[in-house]
Amino acid sequence: MATPLIQMALDSLDFDATVALAEQVADSVDIFEIGTPCIKHNGVNLVKELRARFPNHLLLVDLKTMDAGEYEATPFYAAGADICTVLGVSGLATCTGVIKAANAHGAEAQIDLINVDDKAACARACAEAGAQIVGVHTGLDAQAAGHTPFNDLALIADLGLSVRVSVAGGINQSTVQDVVRAGADIIVVGAAIYGAASPAEAAREIRELVDAA
Ligand SMILES: O=C(CO)[C@H](O)[C@H](O)COP(=O)(O)O
Numbered sequence: 025m026a027t028p029l030i031q032m033a034l035d036s037l038d039f040d041a042t043v044a045l046a047e048q049v050a051d052s053v054d055i056f057e058i059g060t061p062c063i064k065h066n067g068v069n070l071v072k073e074l075r076a077r078f079p080n081h082l083l084l085v086d087l088k089t090m091d092a093g094e095y096e097a098t099p100f101y102a103a104g105a106d107i108c109t110v111l112g113v114s115g116l117a118t119c120t121g122v123i124k125a126a127n128a129h130g131a132e133a134q135i136d137l138i139n140v141d142d143k144a145a146c147a148r149a150c151a152e153a154g155a156q157i158v159g160v161h162t163g164l165d166a167q168a169a170g171h172t173p174f175n176d177l178a179l180i181a182d183l184g185l186s187v188r189v190s191v192a193g194g195i196n197q198s199t200v201q202d203v204v205r206a207g208a209d210i211i212v213v214g215a216a217i218y219g220a221a222s223p224a225e226a227a228r229e230i231r232e233l234v235d236a237a
Pocket residue numbers: 033034035059060086162163164192193194195212213214215216
């Protein structure tokens with residue numbers, strides 16, 4: 025199995041702080057995620073800025089699209105996004121719209137399974153529709169209520185679908201090797217890096233743990 029990719033979630037609202045944080049952790053991560061609050065606050069110009077500064081990193085825009093999939097995602101792919109996210113709860117028509125926009129730009133669509141009741145059925149349907157990535161995701165509010173993504177990751181990874189599986193939701197130094205072993209292809213880390221005293225050092229630790237798993 026290939027070494028999983030590490031995705032750093034940039035969840036600040038501040039444009040300059042987001043760019044500065046990306047600079048600090050760039051050596052240790054593969055994908056920059058522009059988090060949902062961040063992209064809503066800063067818009068497509070932040071995609072262009074990160075694309076220009078980091079031509080060799082993948083760029084995920086966490087749109088969490090809920091409707092008008094193709095229309096909403098198209099300008100972000102055009103600005104340089106490699107991956108945009110769409111909510112599985114939006115339904116297949118919206119997911120298919122984002123997949124269509126991704127394909128038109130030689131890019132990828134990620135279906136976020138957050139709050140989907142039947143995650144296996146949604147993942148299967150979206151894989152059949154051509155999605156490249158499904159995201160197992162315990163959001164920040166669900167984390168605050170004590171939830172974790174680990175059981176859902178095992179469920180989705182064990183389906184053996186022809187999509188990559190991403191996992192997000194409070195992953196940190198003590199759990200990152202477990203999610204590698206559970207079959208995650210993309211590991212998302214936000215607070216464990218940006219909330220650390222040294223984000224650069226925390227990102228290095230995560231990299232070493234993933235590489236050693
Ligand atoms: O998409 C998100 C919230 O909806 C976060 O970016 C994602 O959960 C990663 O952050 P953390 O590691 O802090 O959970």
